[in-house]
Amino acid sequence: MLAYFPTLYKDELLYSAIARYHVFSGNRTQRQTIEDLFGSRSVCATADLPSHLVSLAENLNGQYTVDQIINNHTLLPYYNSFMKQQRIDQVKALMKNGSRQGEVHASLGLLATSIKIPAKLRFCTECYKTDSETCEPYWHRCHQLPGVIICPLHKSILRVSTVEYSTLHHKFSFVPLVMHAVPGYTEPVIDANWVDHLAFIAVQSNLLLHSQSKSIVETASYRSMLPMERYQTVCGRVRFNHFMQDFRNFYTDELLEHLDCDIDSNSSDTWLHKIIRDQEEITHPLRHLLLIRFFEKSVGGFSVPNDNLAFGSGPWPCLNKAADHYNQSVVEECVVTRCSTTSKPVGTFHCSCGFVYSRRGPDTCDEDRNRRGRIKAFGPVWHDKLRRLNEINISLRQKAKILGVDPGTVKTQTEHLDTYKATLYKSRSEGQTTRSRRDNGRVCSLKKVKRTKKDWDQRDEILYDVVVRTVEQMKQLTNPQRISLASITRHTDSGQLKHKLMKNLNKLPKTNEFIKQHVDSTETFQVRRLIWAASRLNETEGKVLGWRLLKLAGLNHPLKKMVKDKFMELVEHQS
Numbered sequence: 001m002l003a004y005f006p007t008l009y010k011d012e013l014l015y016s017a018i019a020r021y022h023v024f025s026g027n028r029t030q031r032q033t034i035e036d037l038f039g040s041r042s043v044c045a046t047a048d049l050p051s052h053l054v055s056l057a058e059n060l061n062g063q064y065t066v067d068q069i070i071n072n073h074t075l076l077p078y079y080n081s082f083m084k085q086q087r088i089d090q091v092k093a094l095m096k097n098g099s100r101q102g103e104v105h106a107s108l109g110l111l112a113t114s115i116k117i118p119a120k121l122r123f124c125t126e127c128y129k130t131d132s133e134t135c136e137p138y139w140h141r142c143h144q145l146p147g148v149i150i151c152p153l154h155k156s157i158l159r160v161s162t163v164e165y166s167t168l169h170h171k172f173s174f175v176p177l178v179m180h181a182v183p184g185y186t187e188p189v190i191d192a193n194w195v196d197h198l199a200f201i202a203v204q205s206n207l208l209l210h211s212q213s214k215s216i217v218e219t220a221s222y223r224s225m226l227p228m229e230r231y232q233t234v235c236g237r238v239r240f241n242h243f244m245q246d247f248r249n250f251y252t253d254e255l256l257e258h259l260d261c262d263i264d265s266n267s268s269d270t271w272l273h274k275i276i277r278d279q280e281e282i283t284h285p286l287r288h289l290l291l292i293r294f295f296e297k298s299v300g301g302f303s304v305p306n307d308n309l310a311f312g313s314g315p316w317p318c319l320n321k322a323a324d325h326y327n328q329s330v331v332e333e334c335v336v337t338r339c340s341t342t343s344k345p346v347g348t349f350h351c352s353c354g355f356v357y358s359r360r361g362p363d364t365c366d367e368d369r370n371r372r373g374r375i376k377a378f379g380p381v382w383h384d385k386l387r388r389l390n391e392i393n394i395s396l397r398q399k400a401k402i403l404g405v406d407p408g409t410v411k412t413q414t415e416h417l418d419t420y421k422a423t424l425y426k427s428r429s430e431g432q433t434t435r436s437r438r439d440n441g442r443v444c445s446l447k448k449v450k451r452t453k454k455d456w457d458q459r460d461e462i463l464y465d466v467v468v469r470t471v472e473q474m475k476q477l478t479n480p481q482r483i484s485l486a487s488i489t490r491h492t493d494s495g496q497l498k499h500k501l502m503k504n505l506n507k508l509p510k511t512n513e514f515i516k517q518h519v520d521s522t523e524t525f526q527v528r529r530l531i532w533a534a535s536r537l538n539e540t541e542g543k544v545l546g547w548r549l550l551k552l553a554g555l556n557h558p559l560k561k562m563v564k565d566k567f568m569e570l571v572e573h574q575s
Contacts, residue, residue, distance in 0.1 A: 019139075019175055038052050049104045078209045123143055123158065124159070160186045161185055200289075261290060322382040342360070345362055355377065359374075461510070483519050483520045526560070536552060
């Protein structure tokens with residue numbers, strides 16, 4: 001065991017302490033120093049992420065623990081905040097027990113990144129003077145971080161020494177700062193417009209280096225930091241072109257290139273794409289800091305939600321009062337669209353009980369989660385409850401209160417149930433068995449009626465009436481809704497009918513032909529919206545302006561020919 005090892009100063013690199021020990025020990029060769037400390041002559045003089053630290057701690061006779069050395073005198077804490085704990089533990093194990101050359105850096109993704117490690121060790125002249133007055137000059141950790149060009153304490157530009165950072169040409173050489181010829185340094189020239197950005201990087205990098213908190217990568221989701229209107233669609237798609245342009249304008253391409261974080265505007269797979277998409281790929285802390293700077297955040301206060309929905313994170317409450325799980329968070333599916341009139345997000349929530357409701361967002365408080373806008377489908381659970389209530393003697397208002405709807409909805413849905421019962425009865429009547437009994441009643445035989453094509457003809461007639469009535473109701477809605485096979489079946493509020501239409505439409509020629517004639521294409525639906533919007537403008541404003549018409553109809557240029565012709569017709573007719 002060693003009889004002496006120098007006290008490690010605050011924020012001092014382990015490399016710096018070993019260099020000072022070599023001077024004090026009087027060893028003739030660096031390899032002798034390495035053997036004294038590590039018990040081996042093959043350990044490299046790594047400045048940032050040294051290894052074989054268990055052997056060193058044992059030889060220091062408990063003066064410092066391995067964790068103290070790693071946390072306070074290496075650069076590993078700088079990388080911890082943006083890595084998963086499993087990888088942090090893996091890297092620590094390599095540093096403690098020894099590893100092949102480059103293995104620690106490879107595990108951190110440093111060999112694959114385009115961000116280069118500093119070529120030379122750096123120091124601050126102000127820190128040099130202060131250290132000389134209190135103890136002795138030494139290499140500070142915070143001056144050796146990638147992208148750090150300014151001292152985080154004195155805000156002065158760091159001087160670049162002649163001591164190489166990499167072990168490529170000096171695998172076994174530890175050089176103390178006090179032995180370095182201070183006048184023999186270079187001072188990098190930087191653009192004055194970069195100073196604020198570089199000062200932020202230096203201060204925040206130093207915070208990361210001295211932070212003892214666990215990884216924050218599990219709570220960091222930059223997509224939720226993107227403003228919904230500016231950089232994301234309501235459905236969560238990122239507008240990368242717009243975002244990258246603003247990001248490059250904020251930093252300038254020259255500074256990004258200087259920091260090895262330049263962005264190719266023609267690529268769709270840059271580091272900025274990857275970090276926003278939150279892939280499993282390791283991203284260098286410097287790039288995280290650039291993004292946090294862009295969002296005007298600091299590392300100490302960085303904590304964002306892990307979703308980007310305008311309606312918060314799921315599951316969401318089911319608002320079906322007929323269900324046993326009413327008001328419980330059991331809804332896993334939320335489909336977000338955009339309101340055609342207000343451009344605000346609209347969330348449609350689908351519960352496993354069949355109940356589907358929607359509301360306009362975004363949510364602004366916790367109470368909004370229990371707010372219901374429109375019921376789009378009631379589902380079998382709700383309808384079963386309605387059937388049971390119709391069998392007992394209670395008032396219409398009581399039924400409505402129990403089911404969570406208004407009395408008119410109870411009446412309408414009861415009519416739908418009666419229609420469905422009639423449809424179901426007629427469709428099954430041909431399939432019922434006939435029973436013949438002998439006079440003495442002892443022998444019973446069952447004979448099943450053979451199904452014929454006439455069965456589907458009858459169903460076709462019944463379903464045709466239901467579909468015609470549904471389409472007429474949809475066309476009378478206040479706001480136009482696109483007529484499609486799915487919307488028709490949805491408005492019937494009958495799962496059985498939906499199955500028949502979706503699965504057996506080819507067996508219902510009359511119904512099929514009617515649906516084909518009345519379903520909307522994109523152009524026909526846009527034309528209907530234009531006509532509706534023009535009518536609304538005439539009622540409310542007394543005139544139809546082109547831009548107002550397009551905005552109310554939710555349309556943008558360019559328009560398809562049929563839509564454009566109708567648009568010109570409506571505008572010219574007004575003029």
